[in-house]
Amino acid sequence: MAMKPIRMSLAVIAAVLAVNGAPGSLAAQAEAAAAGAETITAADLRFRIGALAHDSMRGRATPSPELDKAARHIARRFEEFGLQPADGDSYLQAYPLTASRAGAPGRQLVEIDGPGGGALAESDYIAVAGGRGQAAGPLAIVSLTAADPPTGAIALMRVTPEDTRRALESIRGVLESGAVAVLLAIDASDDYFDAIRRFYEGERLSVGVPEELGAPIAFVRASALPETLQAALSAGGSTNAYEATVRTHSEFREERAFNTIGWIEGSDPDLRDEFVVLTAHMDHVGVGRPINGDSIYNGADDDASGTAAIVELAEAFASLETSPRRSIVFMTVSGEERGLLGSAWYAQNPLFPIGATVANLNIDMIGRNWRDTVVAIGRDESTLGTALEETLREHPELGLEMIDDPWPEENFYIRSDHYNFARKGVPILFFFTGTHEDYHGPNDEADRILYEKTARITRLIFHLGRRIADAEGRPEWDPAAYRRVVEGGRG
Structure with a gap:
């Protein structure tokens, strides 16, 4: 029987390099990456998802006082971590909405x-x-x-x-x-x-x-x-x-909502004006028809799981002594459940140039279903797919398998916020573990999340985001995918 190949995590590689007198900078970078990833914990995710999906948040509908509360809560975390506010002196990007109802x-x-x-x-x-x-x-x-x-x-x-x-x-x-x-x-x-x-x-x-x-x-x-x-x-x-x-006949009313955006400037003078954008939506569907007496649709998986991951990623990147070469943008958007509204507003009114945005990694529902499998929608469309595969090979300790979209008939590609970036020509990956029996129901509660798995997926996105931000070149589209998604539109 052939021996299994030996595979080492970055932390182990760093230790080996240091012992053998390898350049200190290389060992230090590996150690820093491992330490940054270790700040992402199941316990932190449990706390953050529990707060966002608590009954007092009443399902975080767009628009609502509870969604505004979530946006400000995330802004305080960004400030606490030392991120820079994206919109002048504010982490909140306000945008106008029109509410209309058929007569x-x-x-x-x-x-x-x-x-x-x-x-x-x-x-x-x-x-x-x-x-x-x-x-x-x-x-x-x-x-x-x-x-x-x-x-x-x-x-x-x-x-x-x-x-x-x-x-x-x-x-x-x-x-x-x-x-x-x-x-x-x-x-x-x-x-x-x-x-x-x-x-x-x-x-x-x-x-x-x-x-x-x-x-x-x-x-x-x-x-x-x-x-x-x-x-x-x-x-x-x-x-x-x-x-x-x-x-x-329709009746109209003016409303407004927020996106929450913070960023870390890149360390490379030649690349810091390019951006890797990490997104998740912080809204859900609010209060709905009671089922077994419960009318609050908590949205723990959809998408408090992705929102908490963004907060954890912000903390992890902020913990690095030297930031990645490119700048990293952390964004929690609103209005996803009402038609990808917050990301649509940002795509039309970007705070960082869309042409300088090299990738969007979007996280929506990563807390349920399989314990070791994640869907990465869009990985066949650009070299981001190759970067993801390389990251997985380098981090066997994560124990994750990445698969293509097994539900093409559901059109998930156009149903989350990466779509508004892809249509503008930004290469994307959408991390997702699928819907379930509690999808858009009051039983999507925090006690049903697989926190250890969610932490491993978030660490994967940390390592991948760092790889993209440190790479010499930008991710490149597959030409056929670019024609289909960007030039032709993807219905």
């Missing part, structure tokens, strides 16, 4: 004029909060990739459940092209259609000052459309046999 069903209407047409039942359409008004005109079938309807037409777009976010992002362009209303025809199960209704008829948040879409917008059940129109829509054709009337 009463009696104020909505979707009516199709043409063969087999008529008014749709209220159960067959969903008025999208944010749009309002009444419009009438010819129906024009347009696609997501070529949304150029005739002026004065009502655009009819066929979307799949996976396309909903991409479709909503394209609505403004459709309206600017001349459409007077938009109908999104979706093939979806009753359960999924009901889920869309709960999301889009309830209060919605959008980034920015109050701004009306200026036109009625609605999802419609594709099977409720006239058969001739369904056929044309499925074939991607056109029709001049139908007109429509669409009426919706």
